Amino acid sequence: MEYHLVNRGTWLLAKAQTPKPTKVRLVLAQQRQVAILERVRLHGGVKVSDLVAEFGVSDMTIRRDLETLADQGLVAKVHGGATTVRPGSTEEPGFAAKSVRHRPEKAAIAARAAELVRPGMAVALSAGTTTAELALRLVGVADLTVITNSVPVADVFYRSGRPDQTVVLTGGMRTPSDALVGPVALAAIRSFHPDLLFLGVHGMSERAGYTTPNLMEAETDRALVDAAGKLVVLADSSKWDLLGISTIAALNEAHILITDSGLPAPAAALLSESVGELIVT
Structure with missing residues (x-):
């Protein structure tokens, strides 16, 4: 209760105004x-934002x-979010999962x-998060013809x-990485x-070349390699020594390989000798 002075000698008893309770979402x-773990398992990855x-x-x-979940081995922390733990050679992360990995690179x-x-x-663009990044930069190019299975x-x-x-979208059956095969x-x-x-x-190595975890996607990518006049591989440094079950092409089939400075020195030396041109961003 509150008391308010109305005039000299007179007090008025007033009911205190209680603020309305706000609805708070407590978890x-x-x-x-x-x-969060359920979302990672369902979608393959999540973004902090x-x-x-x-x-x-x-x-x-x-x-x-995310750090707590990563410490328990339940998720893998990446730039801006988390994904499922590093996959084996036949496990294929979804597009959303891969899109939060190594984004600056x-x-x-x-x-x-x-x-x-x-x-x-x-130009042809295969499926992948890096090629999707490239697409954003090619919308400003005039008179462009784009062939893609993504x-x-x-x-x-x-x-x-x-x-x-x-823009020509090939059609086909859809994979977890949103490729049509x-x-x-x-x-x-x-x-x-x-x-x-x-x-x-998905990965690249001296022994296996450029690889993917999806057998049907490998066949489609090999067809793209055969059809194109020039092969430009886009692979950030985390792809080195990561192995998918199926080979798309040998290392030396790439006319150009574009990667980032996180590539180990021995790998950079090997790739410099194997590919037509190695570009490090």
Whole structure:
């Protein structure tokens, strides 16, 4: 209760104004971490920014949650989020999972790759998060023809709506990495002859070359390699000595390999001798 002076000698008993309770979303740290883990397992990866918005907590709180899960071996921390633990040779992370890994390196690689494209060219882009980054930089190139088996790559160009660009999406069956594969994709790819192929890969090694964990995607990527006049491989340094079950191409089949400065010195030396040109961003 509160008392208010109305005039000299007179007091008025007034009911105190109690503020209306605000609806607060309280989630215990353990409950939140379980929910985060479920999202990682369902989607293959999560972004810190998305989790901050979803749970209404600070960036630092989410990062502590991810660190706790990583310490237990349940997730792998990456730049800007977390993904499932490093896969084996046949396990294929989804596009969302891969998109949060090594984002600054992929952006730098894509920017350098875009410098190879000129107006009027026909280029092919394989599926992958680095090629999707490249697509964002190619929407400004005039009179471009793009052939791709990647749904996210095609979507970038479709959304730009440029009338002077031609985009061909191969069709086919969809993989976890949003690649289109199978007989329909192969038939389409074999009817084209692009000037350049920008190839994203799961891994690369001296023994196995450029690899993927998906057998059908390997076949589709090999068709792209055969169809193109020039092969440009886009692979950040984390791909070195990462092995997928199926080989797409040998190291020396790449006319150009664009990677980042995190590549170990012995690997850089080997690749310099193996590929036509090694570009380090």
